[in-house]
Amino acid sequence: MNICVTGGAGFIGSHLVDRLIHDGHTVLVIDNLSSGNKEFVNPKAQFIEMDIRDSNLSSIICEFKPEYIFHEAAQTEVSVSMNNPKLDCDVNLMGLINVLNAAVTCGVKKLLMPSSAAIYGDLDTLPLDESMVGIPTSCYGLTKLTTEHYLRIYHEAFGLNYICYRYSNVYGPRQGNGGEGGVISTFAKAIANGLPITVYGDGDQTRDFIYVDDVVEANILGLENNVTGIYNISTNIASSINSIINEFKCISNSKIDVSYACERIGDIRHSRLDNKKAQQDFSFKTTFNLRDGLYKTYEYFKANK
Template sequence: MNICVTGGAGFIGSHLTDRLIEEGHRVLVIDNLFTGSREFVNAKADFREMDIRDTALTEVLLEFKPDYVFHEAAQTMVPVSMEKPALDCDINLMGLINVLNACRAAHVKKLIMPSSAAVYGDLDTLPLTEAMQGAPSSFYGLTKLTTESYLRIYKEAFGLDYICFRYSNVYGPRQGHGGEGGVISIFCERLAKGQGVTVYGDGEQTRDFIYVGDVVEANMLALQHTECSGVYNVSTEVGTSLNTLLNELKSIIGTDIDVTYEPTRTGDIKHSRLSIKKSNDNLGFRAKIDLTSGLKTTYHYFADMENFDM
């Protein structure tokens, strides 16, 4: 099939592109390289340097004729969304609308894209299910929640089918370049350089960390289950505190870690853990990579990069 991946030079998008090409699909990567890296783009993929807000996107899709579009391009940083809400809205909502209109014009069968656990806000009841009404505590979470409504209405009004994944905290190799830095990639990169790390809060806040390979698998299942539509959680269903995470990393690197604790940042939530019952029942999804294995792979990726630079 012909498949387009926006943000395909980024963290999740590049891993997804690799898997799609491995499965024999023809892939067009669209990325403005603002946070993505050209070296991450699979050599067998077609590449177009373009912003998703560019109106010429419609012409590109009309020419390529994709059967499916994976829309991975986004502004992903909570602090940036709080400092620059207009920018966050422009990329994540106006950019989305441009992608949706291009998909309509090109008669795309289905759009598959991420939402985020940030849509839930700081709800007390865990694990979080797709049916829960969220109250986002950041503009990033708000734009992702609004994204889901745009997808629903585009399907109801125009027949554009979709699957939208509420990812928990994704981590793995290639993360942390530009605007996609998750806490694990930040910690691993600093530790690989022999530097200390900063924790915002007391370190007892928990996150549902999921390895990027499992996220790619969820996306591939979305291609297989053409009958499925709507919003699905993608997670491990395991909550891990940042202090526990640091202890795991300490065991991996074999040395003590210099940790500085700072006040909690505006927009950050205390606890997050997602239910995958719906994803498991409908898509057959279940995460396979445990945290220790994923952390080892991610840390050694950054350590190898540091050794290469030296």
């Protein structure tokens, strides 16, 4: 099948493209390389360097005649969204509308894209499930929540099928420091280079870390199954930052120089997402445990110092 992936030069998008190519699809990647890397783009994919806000986006995508679009391109940094809400809104909403219009114009079978756990904000009833009403605490969370409503409205008004994934904290090879799951890649890079790491807070804060291949699998299941709507994609397991450091000590077989700094304003204490809905509706399950995922991530950063 012909499949278009925006953000296919980024962390998650490039892994997704690798899997689609492996599965025999013809893939067009559209990415402006603002945080992505051309070297991550599978050489068997077609690549166009373009901004998703470009007025030619629709004609470029329609020319390719995709059956499906994966829209992974986004401004992904919470801090950027707070320092420059206009940029975050421009890329994540104006860019989104451009992609939605292209999807409708080209008549794709489905648009598949991420939202984020950031839409839940600071709700403290864990695990978080899809029925809870999110109150985002960042502009990034707000653009992601608004994204979900755009998808619903385009579905109702224009018949665009969609699946939208609230990823928890994704980690794995190729991840940059800036995005959401960034703490693991930051640690892995530093430890691979023998550098010290800094923990903000006491390290007992927890996150729901999911390995990138499990996220890619969720996207493939969304392609293969006739499902529409919003789904948490997560492990439903809470891991503390200190437990991550302990795993890295075993994996790297080295002493790690850890210092603790003040908690950052706006950081939430605990986050864990229920994934029952995805399990029930399209048999989603994770296959990577934390140690295996951390090992693969560490090995990648050691080999790419």
